[in-house]
Amino acid sequence: MILTMGEILVDILAEERGQGFLEPGRLLGPFPGGAPATFIVQAARLGARAGIISCVGDDDFGWLNVERLRRENVDVGAVRIDPDQVTASAFVRYREDGDRDFLFNLKRSAAGRIAIDGAARAMLAECAHFHIMGSSLFSFHIIDEMKKALELVRANGATISFDPNIRKEMLRIPEMRAGLEFMLGYTDIFMPSGPEILLPTDAKSERAAIDELLDLGVRMIVIKRNRKGASFYSNDDAFDVPAFPIEEADPTGAGDCFSAAFVTCLLKGMDMRRCVTYANAAGALAVSRKGGMEGIGGFAALDALIARSDLP
Numbered sequence: 001m002i003l004t005m006g007e008i009l010v011d012i013l014a015e016e017r018g019q020g021f022l023e024p025g026r027l028l029g030p031f032p033g034g035a036p037a038t039f040i041v042q043a044a045r046l047g048a049r050a051g052i053i054s055c056v057g058d059d060d061f062g063w064l065n066v067e068r069l070r071r072e073n074v075d076v077g078a079v080r081i082d083p084d085q086v087t088a089s090a091f092v093r094y095r096e097d098g099d100r101d102f103l104f105n106l107k108r109s110a111a112g113r114i115a116i117d118g119a120a121r122a123m124l125a126e127c128a129h130f131h132i133m134g135s136s137l138f139s140f141h142i143i144d145e146m147k148k149a150l151e152l153v154r155a156n157g158a159t160i161s162f163d164p165n166i167r168k169e170m171l172r173i174p175e176m177r178a179g180l181e182f183m184l185g186y187t188d189i190f191m192p193s194g195p196e197i198l199l200p201t202d203a204k205s206e207r208a209a210i211d212e213l214l215d216l217g218v219r220m221i222v223i224k225r226n227r228k229g230a231s232f233y234s235n236d237d238a239f240d241v242p243a244f245p246i247e248e249a250d251p252t253g254a255g256d257c258f259s260a261a262f263v264t265c266l267l268k269g270m271d272m273r274r275c276v277t278y279a280n281a282a283g284a285l286a287v288s289r290k291g292g293m294e295g296i297g298g299f300a301a302l303d304a305l306i307a308r309s310d311l312p
């Protein structure tokens, strides 16, 4: 089973580019979301047995997510419903240059109460691969719970992937930095986007950072490069795969779907180039629709996109 742990939230999007939250404006959503939730839905769509450890409130935002996860065949047995907390949310706005700003309700939401309880332990016992998102390391409490999960899955011989998924809004949270460095010690597959690779290292260049991380024991590094596709590095391999041309409707979810497709294909035993190609295709489909989960495709959709393009 592929398992992840972290925030389930709703995304509420400003409709127009340049629209801020200092005055009323049209909003789209709520969309089901949260980086771990998006990741696990993509894994399930590709046929993996998939589950998530999380917590939502007993409110519409929570139920919208739980229903969606259920429909997508994600095991929600370890999603706790906390009657005393409100489901997490993220309001997203887009700058004229395409950059995004997030207004999170996370730390004091139901997601802030995620804990390794009996249901989570039962799921962790069946875990073959565990995926962590840096965005989930938003409090000391979560980091502590995450450490418990890591110890349990490591003891069972599961592999571990880590996507730092840093939002600039989150770097203000001091816990995050400490959490990032700690997580790397457990990481088999590290999946940063572009310059994020420098964050947990002392390196000044990407190549130096790659070497530092491989020396640390990370087995594979997959760098997401947005419209430029992605690159793969291990001790005995290094290659780039270009992105698929696609009309971008909303960048939310690209990295999460990319990582899920890579991990799922890897567990199916595909060769690395094929894994990265499917990951690029999943990222491209993710950005083709508004809302983090709305563009997610299964193998049929990914194969169709690959067949439409001229890429080998």
Ligand code: ATP
Pocket (backbone or CB within 6 Å): 165, 192, 193, 194, 223, 224, 225, 226, 227, 228, 229, 230, 243, 244, 245, 246, 248, 251, 252, 253, 254, 255, 256, 258, 279, 280, 281, 282, 283, 284, 287
């Ligand atoms: P996120 O913003 O979801 O955290 P990320 O920054 O982690 O995403 P990106 O590099 O933006 O990751 O996107 C992940 C992958 O999705 C890219 O490596 C690429 O394959 C694909 N992708 C993203 N944006 C586009 C695009 N505009 N056109 C084609 N492919 C894209």
Ligand code: MG
Pocket (backbone or CB within 6 Å): 193, 226, 251, 254, 255
């Ligand atoms: Mg991006």
